[in-house]
Amino acid sequence: MKTLFNNYLNTFRGLSREVWWLALITLINRAGTMVVPFLSLYLNKDLGFSLVNIGWILSIYGLGATVGSLIGGKLADKIGFYRVMVFSLFGTGIMFILLQYLTTLLTFSLGIFVVMVVADSFRPAMFVAMSAYSKPENKTRSVTLIRLAINLGFSAGPAVGGIIITTIGYSGLFWIDGITCILATLLLINVLHPKKAKQLDNVTNENPKSILKDKPFWLFFIAMTLFGIIFLQYFSTMPLYYKDIHFLSELEIGLLLGMNGLIIFILEMPLIKWLENATYSKVALMVFGSLLVGGSFIVLIITNWVGVLILGMLLMTIGEMIVFPFSNAFVMERGKRGKLGEYMALYTVSFSISHVFGHNAGMRMVDKLGYDFTWIIISILSIICVITLVFLKKSLISEKLKK
Structure with a gap:
């Protein structure tokens, strides 16, 4: 049993310190996105939207994620992945807190679109960062570690979210989501600032x-x-x-x-x-x-x-x-x-x-x-x-x- 456990731990060895930090930041960020699994319930029970209108909001949610991914990738190439990640995490935190105050169909639809544009600009920038902080031979395992963090975050988030709803209410979700994004930003600035983090692979091409x-x-x-x-x-x-x-x-x-x-x-x-x-x-x-x-x-x-x-x-x-x-x-x-x-x-x-x-x-x-x-x-x-x-x-x- 001990040998099996050691072999399991060996699969994580060789990954850079920066990739581990990136995984922890992703874990905090994804565990904090507790609003998302309960979005349909919130829109129906608290705001009284019809199922048809909720369907439209979820489509707008997906559209915002699409636009955010495109913008995030473009900005990562132009101003660098670090700045995009900082802006995305901090901006998402503030916007999640403000989103609870939008209660009409039009304002909430516009709000969730803007939130997802800012939030999903993080994803391509994060993957570019992971590529920069990984040796070529470790990239697939680095992706796997990030996926592990995402899965743990999504597993913990809904469970904690359910407790928050029953004790504080839906407004508590927005506050916790916002605060965790801001905390993830502070950790990112502290451990992955360009002066502190070491890049192991080149992610720019002079003649693309x-x-x-x-x-x-x-x-x-x-x-x-x-x-x-x-x-x-x-x-x-x-x-x-x-x-x-x-x-x-x-x-x-x-x-x-x-x-x-x-x-x-x-x-x-x-x-x-x-x-x-x-x-x-x-x-x-x-x-x-x-x-x-x-x-x-x-x-x-x-x-x-x-x-x-x-x-x-x-x-x-x-x-x-x-x-x-x-x-x-x-x-x-x-x-x-x-x-x-x-x-x-x-x-x-x-x-x-x-x-x-x-x-x-x-x-x-x-x-x-x-x-x-x-x-x-x-x-x-x-x-x-x-x-x-x-x-x-x-x-x-x-x-x-x-x-």
Whole structure:
């Protein structure tokens, strides 16, 4: 047991001090975003908005995230990732506190749009920072550590948020969210100031190539947008499927979704360390991960046995653990040929687009077609995603042969 534990700890060794600080800042920031999981409830119960209006607000939320990612990437290239992260974290903190005072449909919609523009400008800048603070051979594991921090933050946030709502009310969420963002800013300034942090890799290119002409990247972008739409069903339509078809209680649904976070926490870093030492390319691993996530929907079509829900969750979780770190590492590697901030921005935009369309499309398909036909369509999308990644692999091979 001791040897197993030591081997687990060894998978974290070799990462720079700055990456660990970045992970802690991300953990504080993500644990603080407690408003987000309860946003629909707040808008419905406290502000009395209709479900239709809430749907529009959530779309505006996704649109703000898309714009924020694009702006964050551009600014990271122009003024540097450090300044963008400081502005984003501090600005988000102040805006979250002020958001509670916007109570009409128009003002809240405008408010959440501006908040998400500022908040999501952090993501591409953070990924550029992580690339700068990581040795080339450690980038995939650095991504995995950041994902671990994000997952821990999202796991702790809703639990603490529920306690805050029952004791203080929804206004407490806005104050705690704002304060944690400001605290994360102070930590960032103290430990990752350019005079204190050491960059281990160059993230600027004096002669950048245009991303618009990067055909392999756009194939990748399409594949990741499709993957995002498929993946997000587990957090919108799938819980409804658990309740409506398999009659699971909220507790059972929570345990099933919690299994995802627990598996990621325990296994993702060792899995990525093992796969890094294998001979497979990043794109080949993304193909395999996408197949697993697609397979998690196919098994639901095959049988109605309740145990298949656990199998589906396992397939999705393993696929997610493979696709996200290696897709992120692929972009960081690809981004060196152009402007890294721009590449990271479009990578995050692919998932923002998935948020804008994925939840809404999934809900409409379930309403009109039922769950089985929805899973068939999602499975077809996963096949298209895999085919796109295969084309990406061939495009990269062709690109190498031309050099």
